[in-house]
Amino acid sequence: MSVHFIGAGPGAADLITVRGRDLLERCTVCLYAGSLVPTELLAACPPGARLVDTRELNLDQIVEELITGHREGHEIARLCSGDPAVFSAVAEQTRRLDAAGVPYDITPGVPAFAAAAATLRQELTVPGVGQSVVLTRISAMATPMPPGEDLATLGASRATLVLHLAVQRIDAVVGELLPNYGADCPVAVVARASREDELVLRGTLADIAAQVHAAGVRRTAVIIVGRVLAVPGRDSHLYSSARERGAG
Template structure:
């Protein structure tokens, strides 16, 4: 007698909305599934076009997590392949960990397919990099305290805002006044640029730019509270500086530095140490498998 294959649950990141932002791996996982679980309140229905015609489609929008667990138990007993579709990336606010634990208890194999997050989709929609050299080199992903899930101490928006870097704020538009107040209390100037992004990549997408001083009023004016992300930080302003990694004065294991450009770059950085750049014949350049530093690059 042939043993039944073990069941499997694949947690699929559906991205921010548009079906063509699914990864190839996500499309394959949905197409191979016996059961596809999706939340109609969060995931665009076009994603389901990749499911098999005979697949069981379950809308989890009206189910508690226990209802989803029942499907996992059935998958374990019958050796079913399940695609559990999450909006954005499953690793962010996806109740993923508890689902992985129940799958482990049931003996189900699991896979996770990452997805495009709404914060990167919002940055793409406004044509801005979130980590502009010498402006912001960090991105903080967080939400306001006071929601359904308590926040750990020290993770208040105002504390994170004190860093002055780029922030992406999820699940916070419904309390826009509190959001603006905490960002301001943390130290962002009133003129700090913000992006309010509603249902990014959906047909009814709305992207609004404003200053921090007008953030709450902007959100209220457009009656936004669900499916809304806020980006804030100086990197969202027009302009910026060039990356040092691609500067002709920077060298690494695959490229030599131009001596004059290296001097200019070091002057810009305020580095008065003697230059370590020397002329190395091409035959002596390090190969791709030569030891460099841990990143495969030389000094910045």
Template sequence: MTVHFIGAGPGDPDLITVKGKKILKKCTVCFYAGSIIPKELLKHCSEDTIKINTAPMSLSEIINKIEYYFNEGHEIARLHSGDLSVWSAVNEQIKFLKKINIPFTLTPGVTSVSAASASLKQELTVPGLNQTVILTRTQGRASNMPEKESLENFAKSEAVLAIHLSIQNIETVVEKLKPFYGADCPVKVIWQASWPDEEIIHSSIGGVVNDLPSYIERTALILVGKYLDTETFENSKLYDEAYERRFRTVDVGEKFDK
């Protein structure tokens, strides 16, 4: 028996990975956060799967429930929104599972940044102009921000900033970034990326506060970058006829089972 942490993706039920879907199908208990996980995702579970909404539960309550069902012989899915690699709070759960010797796996999910990029119908990096995307957030109630990880420090690079969990602090974001990026720098706010009611606000650092609808208070990603709107750039050498591909072979061979 195992606890399977699964990244559910950004919201669209079809954006869960094939592997994640298969694990959900075989698990007999599924823990999910009802406040941010669409109910449509639970359709990937079997009809007799025990479904537990963890939204009102504390960490100790969740762990106690997991331990109980594990001891009862259940295969357990722990469904998290987005991807597990950032701001998922899986580490604190894993820490307890290790203490009580419960095995676990992690299955990654599609990130909100990936979903936002797809909704914008563009790549976030631009050849010769920008090759770095920084995923960060502002100070929140759940976790303190280290002093060196300030928006000002990241802004010095002029990289694309993908600012999560911070739409409620949009005035602070503007105040801190304006001296580095300028008032005309493009800003994209993607609310509910990949959800049916998704909205995209195309704005600038100088205008985003006024352009933002008042009902957008959470589940929004802020993208900031000088070249987010540019269509003038040189192509990379990746597909250049004269480019010698040192690491790209014709196929991957027999690395995976058929």
């Protein structure tokens, strides 16, 4: 039997992948973060499945649930919000499963930044404006950022920045980005992307902090900063009539 780390998507229950839903239908144990994962997904689990809300569990307790379920012969789902590839704490769990000899696999999900871009009806890589996207966070209330990954350093590239776990420190974020991006740089904040109570704030570095405070946004939000949000770009080479195309 295996532990399946499954990206549950950004919030809307129907944004889980087909593979992820199929795995849930087989798993007789399911661990999920009740504050982040839509509970509607749990209906896909088999009748009588053991459902464990991990919001009050620490890492050792979560891993013990996974190991115990494996030893008891269960197939186990570990539902992760968004996509397990970023800011999911999957690595620390899989390291311990490796040490315990417990097999696992990982199924990707729709990340929060992709859901936010879809809400904004926005491509984050616009030809001639921005072709790089930096996914990052800040160190407040989390592990420290590695040297050279502070916002002032990352912002020197003026690439499109997507910040997770940072909206509660919006004033500090703005202060670090202003020297590189300028007060008129477009910003969007998408809270609870894809959910029924989704909230979108649009502005610039000059006014976005005031909007965030006025709206009372404190968590579960993505901040997107960059000229791609407002400046039109040229057409890409992908569909250009001048591009040489192969047969078929």
